[in-house]
Amino acid sequence: GQQVMQIPxxxxxxxxxxxxxxxxxxxxxxxxxxxKQRPGGHPxxxxxxxxxxxxxKQKRLTFQFGEAKKNxxxxxxxxQTTDVGTYFCAGQSPVDYKLSFGAGTTxxxxx
Amino acid sequence: DTEVTxxxxxxxxxMTNKKSLKCEQHMGHRAMYWYKQKAKKPPExxxxxSYEKLSINESxxxxxxxxxxxxxxxxxxxxxxxxxxxxxYLCASSPLTTDTQYFGPGTRLTVL
Numbered sequence: 001g002q003q004v005m006q007i008p009x010x011x012x013x014x015x016x017x018x019x020x021x022x023x024x025x026x027x028x029x030x031x032x033x034x035x036k037q038r039p040g041g042h043p044x045x046x047x048x049x050x051x052x053x054x055x056x057k058q059k060r061l062t063f064q065f066g067e068a069k070k071n072x073x074x075x076x077x078x079x080q081t082t083d084v085g086t087y088f089c090a091g092q093s094p095v096d097y098k099l100s101f102g103a104g105t106t107x108x109x110x111x
Numbered sequence: 112d113t114e115v116t117x118x119x120x121x122x123x124x125x126m127t128n129k130k131s132l133k134c135e136q137h138m139g140h141r142a143m144y145w146y147k148q149k150a151k152k153p154p155e156x157x158x159x160x161s162y163e164k165l166s167i168n169e170s171x172x173x174x175x176x177x178x179x180x181x182x183x184x185x186x187x188x189x190x191x192x193x194x195x196x197x198x199x200y201l202c203a204s205s206p207l208t209t210d211t212q213y214f215g216p217g218t219r220l221t222v223l
Contacts, residue, residue: 033211042201043154043214088153097208098167101153 006102
């Protein structure tokens, strides 16, 4: 079955620094979705990437979808304390449309 | 209305109890989902409903019984649960199964 690997599992960042989290799928995806979950909260949709090679930006967040539609990344610049939480990628299968979540990257920020 | 609501927020039940979780959306979405999330883990898909019909059951034990009475409501009936079933139960919806999913706040379930 489809598997989505996500690294790193934990990211400890100094406030103001940049970081990147990466996702890799064992199979080609229909699209990839990114979610953020704050401690004690629920996953909140951030963005969906559909096209091969697509790049989308949301303020300090840059999302990329690979040319083969099997990998994706989320890059955050100038990290702030509000960025704390777990970021999940979720790849959608083109066969049955199920979402397969990566393990998540849990981000903590040092002020 | 642009959100998915879930009730109750918290639920504590014994292993012999019967309880139900409720999920509601009024966005006109025709796909609804139940996920289970254990602490520090990603959500795991349990059930998918498309146009009020069960389309995916991820080999979930029969002590979990989903129901979709209409296009806005999704229930999860619980009976004879085990302590290891304690988790955050998330409902999500999307316009169609091919679209972005929007999650509700979840029900935090504790089984004693």
